[in-house]
Amino acid sequence: EEAVRTAADRLGGIDVLVNNAGAGLFGAVEEVSDAEVRDQLETLVVAPWRLVRLVLPFMRAQGHGHIVNVSSLTGRIAFPGLGAYAAGKYALEGMSQALAAEVASDGIRITVVEPGCFATHY
Template sequence: MAKTIFITGASRGFGKLWAKAFLQRGDKVAATARNLDDLTDLIEEFGDKILPVQVDVTNKAQTIEAVKKAHDHFGKIDVLINNAGYGVFGAVEEVSEEEARKQMDVNFFGLLWATQAVLPYMRAQQSGHIIQVSSVLGLFTVPTLGLYNASKFAVEGLTETLATEVKEFGIHVSLIEPNGYETEWGSTSASHAQELDAYTNLKTAFRAGYNPDHYGVPAATVNALLQLVDAPEPPLRLILGKIGYPAVKAVYEQRLATWEAWNHVSTEAHGK
């Protein structure tokens, strides 16, 4: 059965790939972008199956109106995919207040506004699937992406909580956690903080570890996303790519070992 999808950040990268895949299989898509010209090719190919909506996800009122417009137009929203986001590159000390706030506004608050906007419709229909595009960097961190890491850790905490709150309404909630992919995320879509010489050695060492095999092919994610959307009982978390799981496993094994080693201190701190 065809589904109605609302997807943010559909102008490029994962968002555009996924929007097109849904349209090709007969789903209806409300696709948001800051510039609707970026959706011209999809509009020309798919006509009234796509509803292009101009949205700045940091504008709460605009986001609420966009979700209402999509619901009024198609009659329902089966799936929300919060895909809009970008990365700020820079050591924590280097990132300005403006850059930090914008990072959280787009990656966290933009996702929150769309989630809050769609929930009344999904509660009323007693069904729905909210998919948040997080990252493996919401599970562990790498240097020089501190604000991006923080935004995705926030998305993880919010979404895990949300899943427990809306289950009784028949609403499923999932986090997509991609490892690195060959998209514009690290190039034209990225923002770079003003550099301090103190972090040159760190950045040089970090970049020296670059391995092109660690970056997946964006088009290869399409089938995984369709499987997630079609699953009757979708998982809360789905890692995309072959690098993510072993990296997450190693990090969590190290964390568990540390907590175990310090557990006597933790227990004493309980006080009774």
Template sequence: MAKTIFITGASRGLGRIWAEAFLSEGDQVIVAVRNTDSLQALVEKYPSHLLVLKLDVTDKKAAFEAIKTAKAHFGKIDVLINNAGYGHFGAIEELNEQEIREQFETNVFGLLWLTQAVIPIMREQNSGHIIQVSSALGLVAFPTLGIYSASKFAVEAISESLSSEVSGFGIKVTIVEPNGYLTEFNTSSGVQSEPISLYDGVRTALNESNHLEDWGVPEATAEAMLKLVNSENPPLRLILGKAGLQWIKYTYAERMKTWEEWQDVSIAAHGK
């Protein structure tokens, strides 16, 4: 059955690929983006199935209005995909206050505003699926990507809590956790802090460990997203990419090892 899907950050990259995949399947798609110019060809190809809205997700009032406009246009919203976001590169000492706030304004607060706006609609429908695009780096953290990871760790916590809060209303929640893909994430769409030369060695080590095979093919994610939005029982978490899966398995095994080594201290700290 065709669905009505609202997706942010779909003017390029993974979001654009997913929007095209949904449209090709006959779904109705609302694309909310900062720059609408790049979507003209899609509008001409799918004039009755695509609604393009200009939106800066950090604008709370505009986010609520966009959801309202989408509901009025198509009559329902079955799926919300919070995909808008970007990566900020910089060691913790290199980050300035404005950079930190902007990273959270987009990756966390923008996601929150759209989530809050769509819940009443889905609650009234007694159905809906909220898909929050996190990252493999929302479960593990790499050097010089700490503030990006922090924003995605926040998305993980918000979304896990949300899933329990809204399940009684027929609303499902999935956190999508891609590893790196060959998009513009670490080039034109990313932001770099003013570097401090003392951290050049850290950057070099990270780059040297960054192998081409660790980066996924963006188009390969489309089938996974189609399966996800059409699943009757979608998972709370879905990792995209084999590299991310290995990072996460290794990191959680190491965490368990440490916790178990220190469990006597942990238990004693309980006090009774």
């Protein structure tokens, strides 16, 4: 909350929020513990939800804003061994669709980015 308030104060508002935090969790549905799935959903769904809730009053007051939620191809197609990750990304997609309808009349746009797999150094 403090970080959002500080950013809005120093920058004169909040024009864009990019929710790009992520954490992959590999494991069959029956192998993933309750604690692991809670942590996965906290990162992929609950944290973006909180940030959206925090920035919306600033964006509504300005009459504009843009929220970008980074999802995944796995938010549309689930793959074996990625059940918890897919559940989180599907939830983010659903939240984004509902949110877009809720804020369209306030001049706030919602974009969902769905990258596929790519090689990294990690």
